[in-house]
Amino acid sequence: AQSVSQHNHHVILSEAASLELGCNYSYGGTVNLFWYVQYPGQHLQLLLKYFSGDPLVKGIKGFEAEFIKSKFSFNLRKPSVQWSDTAEYFCAVNSLMNTGFQKLVFGTGTRLLVSP
């Protein structure tokens, strides 16, 4: 079964530092990849997605992610973080179930704390 690994569980950065959060998935083939963010007290919301095409995907709030098929990775990056980026970040990848349904498999999340 498809699985997603987010190796950094907690990350602490100062404002203006660069960010890279790792995400690796286990199965190859055609994949749809997502990064979701959960700001304190808010809904889980989509940050960016990759379905096909350019492997460098740009999302909201200056985030981007690069799909590297050979490494089964979809790392999230931001060149300069802000205090408002403090949140929990989840990587997700689609996975085919026995029923033929494509479900999303989520990583365990990375809590990012940005200090002012």
Added chain:
Amino acid sequence: DGGITQSPKYLFRKEGQNVTLSCEQNLNHDAMYWYRQDPGQGLRLIYYSQIVNDFQKGDIAEGYSVSREKKESFPLTVTSAQKNPTAFYLCASSRAVYYEQYFGPGTRLTVT
């Protein structure tokens, strides 16, 4: 405003009682989902529904039940058979199963 609403935000129940969590969407989405979020475990799929009057078990369906009588509504019942029901429950919807999912604000259920 289009979106997903879940109520209530916090719910407290005694062990042995069934409890129903509400999820409503006005996005005209066909697919709806229920997830459970526990600290350090990410989101796990409980049930999903691709269309009205149809739903399927996810990875952790035991002790839960759902219905999908209307397109906009997908309530989740946490039954007394669920051994560890205290958790944060998230409802989501998508245009269809291959599209990105939109999430509600969640319901935090505490069972004592």
